[in-house]
Amino acid sequence: MSYVVDFETVSTVGLESSPVAEALAGLRANEARYFKNKYGHVFTVEAASDAEATIAWVSRILAEERGIVVAARPLEATAFQVENIRMAYVFYEDGLSINVMYTVDEGGKRAVGFKLSDGMEVPAELGAFKFARQKSKLAGTIRGSYFVIKNEY
Numbered sequence: 732m733s734y735v736v737d738f739e740t741v742s743t744v745g746l747e748s749s750p751v752a753e754a755l756a757g758l759r760a761n762e763a764r765y766f767k768n769k770y771g772h773v774f775t776v777e778a779a780s781d782a783e784a785t786i787a788w789v790s791r792i793l794a795e796e797r798g799i800v801v802a803a804r805p806l807e808a809t810a811f812q813v814e815n816i817r818m819a820y821v822f823y824e825d826g827l828s829i830n831v832m833y834t835v836d837e838g839g840k841r842a843v844g845f846k847l848s849d850g851m852e853v854p855a856e857l858g859a860f861k862f863a864r865q866k867s868k869l870a871g872t873i874r875g876s877y878f879v880i881k882n883e884y
Contacts, residue, residue: 757870826851
């Protein structure tokens with residue numbers, strides 16, 4: 732079942748099992764607001780069990796590019812295209828959000844982004860990354876990092 736993320740009334744629907752559910756919901760709402768304001772896109776997520784292809788694509792990129800295997804359980808995911816950019820998001824139980832920005836055009840920007848919900852520790856598998864802090868009215872303090880994708884997916 733899919734869920735349209737409301738960034739005006741933040742809800743923990745689908746994220747209740749997370750120890751940082753409120754912060755993760757704020758992080759998800761922050762992403763929804765960005766895509767609505769920038770692209771007019773309605774950010775809709777689905778349960779991990781219904782988004783296996785998206786989660787597998789993100790996991791493959793992480794494993795092949797950097798040898799990263801996320802230990803946390805995925806709760807929700809979404810995949811969509813805005814303009815010429817293919818986007819995928821996976822929201823994990825520990826409060827981690829991973830997104831893949833993959834420009835469809837040859838030579839375009841392609842990257843994996845990590846965002847940590849307020850209140851969560853940096854997962855061991857991401858210990859090599861440095862995280863910058865960003866304030867958000869919806870999510871509190873978001874810590875983020877990224878890497879550039881080098882191969883074709």
